[in-house]
Amino acid sequence: DAGVIQSPRHEVTEMGQEVTLRCKPISGHDYLFWYRQTMMRGLELLIYFNNNVPIDDSGMPEDRFSAKMPNASFSTLKIQPSEPRDSAVYFCASSSDYSNQPQHFGDGTRLSIL
Amino acid sequence: SQKIEQNSEALNIQEGKTATLTCNYTNYSPAYLQWYRQDPGRGPVFLLLIRENEKEKRKERLKVTFDTTLKQSLFHITASQPADSATYLCALGTGTASKLTFGTGTRLQVTL
Numbered sequence: 001d002a003g004v005i006q007s008p009r010h011e012v013t014e015m016g017q018e019v020t021l022r023c024k025p026i027s028g029h030d031y032l033f034w035y036r037q038t039m040m041r042g043l044e045l046l047i048y049f050n051n052n053v054p055i056d057d058s059g060m061p062e063d064r065f066s067a068k069m070p071n072a073s074f075s076t077l078k079i080q081p082s083e084p085r086d087s088a089v090y091f092c093a094s095s096s097d098y099s100n101q102p103q104h105f106g107d108g109t110r111l112s113i114l
Numbered sequence: 115s116q117k118i119e120q121n122s123e124a125l126n127i128q129e130g131k132t133a134t135l136t137c138n139y140t141n142y143s144p145a146y147l148q149w150y151r152q153d154p155g156r157g158p159v160f161l162l163l164i165r166e167n168e169k170e171k172r173k174e175r176l177k178v179t180f181d182t183t184l185k186q187s188l189f190h191i192t193a194s195q196p197a198d199s200a201t202y203l204c205a206l207g208t209g210t211a212s213k214l215t216f217g218t219g220t221r222l223q224v225t226l
């Protein structure tokens with residue numbers, strides 16, 4: 001079975017540019033999560049969706065960040081405008097709609113903002 | 115404030131020994147706790163889940179304990195191998211919403 005697929009794997013762009021990260025969750029999973037990982041702060045939850053509806057976006061750092069899930073097989077995380085402090089690895093994960101289920105992670109997008 | 119603490123120092127052990135990693139938490143009432151393994155350049159991979167009413171869980175060479183009085187989970191790898199070298203993350207779940215809060219991880223290095 002295909003796992004969670006993220007694209008691109010690496011993104012290098014200049015400050016001020018718009019960045020769009022993409023995620024395809026595992027088919028049949030009802031939850032989708034976006035995380036950011038840095039050395040200083042570890043793995044932080046940004047936002048998560050249930051059945052394509054955003055449930056908790058309290059981790060989104062500021063208005064420059066937005067996430068959408070137009071259908072069950074696709075989600076985007078957008079940063080506009082990007083800043084150097086947004087440099088991190090961004091992970092997408094999905095899980096099934098049962099209590100206590102493990103999350104399945106993609107291999108992340110390494111984002112560098114110059 | 116809520117806090118999840120894992121030893122930020124790398125743990126170096128010799129092959130064949132038992133590795134023990136610690137996860138401490140404050141100001142949480144977790145319903146369950148999960149452990150994940152992360153290799154460089156990869157996403158975390160689920161290993162084990164333990165619920166608040168369970169004291170211990172085992173899977174092959176892995177063992178997890180959960181003490182809600184001490185607010186601590188211990189993760190053991192017996193007969194460790196160089197292939198066990200990775201960063202190990204604990205994550206707390208507080209309800210049925212599937213939302214997890216992760217610790218910062220402990221890097222394990224197993225040497226020959």
